[in-house]
Amino acid sequence: MTSVGSPARFTGRTALLTAAASGIGAATARRLAAEGASVLVTDVDAEGARRVAGEIQEGGGRAHDRPLDVTSPADWAAAVAAAESWTGHLDVLHLNAGRNLPGAAHELNDGAWHDQLRLCLDSVFYGVRAAVPLLRTAGGAVVITSSVHAAIGFRGFPAYAAAKGGIDALVRQLAVEYGGQIRFNSVLPGAVVTALWSEVPEEYKARTAARTPVGRLGVPEDIAAAVAFLASEDASFVTGQNLVVDGGRSISSQE
Ligand SMILES: NC(=O)c1ccc[n+]([C@@H]2O[C@H](COP(=O)([O-])OP(=O)(O)OC[C@H]3O[C@@H](n4cnc5c(N)ncnc54)[C@H](O)[C@@H]3O)[C@@H](O)[C@H]2O)c1
Structure with a gap:
């Protein structure tokens, strides 16, 4: 398990x-577990979720796994119930499922458009709807994985841009709606x-690396660090924000 972070930030x-x-x-x-969280590792890939939870346990962390297809409201109800019966509370929700399905707007059929929105945006609604009752009693934090596609245009990904842009608007709405009870932010x-x-x-x-001001591509740990910050008490005055984590690529004029 990684040694970064303070064990205190997510203890309990x-x-x-x-x-x-x-x-x-x-x-x-891995990052949240290293900082003391009990992590419920979910994925539609049940085997993969079990593997990640097992690795965390082997490193001394607290982890459970369960299959969860984010596009299934029934799976959501069961996963939130599992979190509650495991520790009695839910403090952090990381809504991360997504994949970019390409296709120029004039070539996209209805099915492809709806598949993209279902995976990236409907799933967020289902997760929030299922988890809010538990999160609000804990004073929880939600972090949603958006994308730089929400902020700038890339040829060939209109449905992905719309879905991720929807996430960024939704976190502002939810941050207002649940005010002092739950914080909502996204990472891009x-x-x-x-x-x-x-x-x-x-x-x-x-x-791409050469055009990125920090001079390299990102690694998953770069995003994990940002999610951990937004989910932690260090960000207790941060809500409704869309945090770009891209090595400066989107603010650079380099083509
Ligand atoms: N990697 C990037 O460059 C990048 C950039 C911007 C945004 N993102 C976003 O980051 C998130 C994670 O992407 P990643 O790069 O880590 O991808 P990844 O391919 O490494 O992991 C994606 C995971 O999603 C799971 N998954 C797919 N469909 C699912 C479903 N219906 N329910 C539950 N789980 C499902 C897969 O089994 C897989 O484990 C996505 O939302 C993606 O859009 C990634």
């Missing part, structure tokens, strides 16, 4: 993470090397 807290069998979700589960990762990048050509990766 329970965190439920989605899409945590891989990439950003797995790194965040830039280029982060995970399974999502497995088919991206090396040449494209090198060009």
Whole structure:
């Protein structure tokens, strides 16, 4: 288990993470557990969630796993009930599931459009609806993984941009709606090397790194650190925000 972070920040807290069998979700589960959280590692990939939870346990952390397809309201009800019966409370929710389904607007069929919105945006609504009753009694924090696609245009991803942009608007709305009870923020990762990048050509990766002011691509731990900050008491005065974590790529004029 990673040694970064302070063991005190999440001691006594329970965190439920989605899409945590891989990439950003797995790194965040490891990070929160390293800082003392009891983490409920969920993913549609049940085997992968079990593997990540097992690794955390082997490193001395507290973890449980369960299958959760974020597009299923029934799965959501069961996962939140599982968190409650495990520790009695839910303090942190990391809504992280997503994948960019490409297709120019004039070529997208209805099914592709709705699949993208269901995975990235409907799922957030289902998770929030299921977890708010428990989160509000704990004074919890929700962090949602958005994307730089919500803030700037990339050719060929209109449905992904709309879904991620919807997340960023929703966190402002929810932050107001649940005011002093639950904080809501989103993180907007830039280029982060995970399974999502497995088919991206090396040449494209090198060009992207060269155009990024910090001079490298992101790693899942970069996003985990930002999620941990937003979920922690260090961010107790931060709500309704969309935090870009992209090495400065989106504020650079370099083409
Ligand atoms: N990697 C990047 O460059 C990047 C950039 C911006 C935003 N993001 C966002 O970060 C999030 C995580 O991406 P990643 O790069 O870590 O991807 P990843 O491919 O490493 O992991 C994605 C995980 O999502 C799970 N998943 C897929 N469908 C699911 C469903 N219906 N229910 C539950 N889990 C499901 C997969 O099983 C997998 O474990 C996504 O929301 C993605 O849009 C990633």
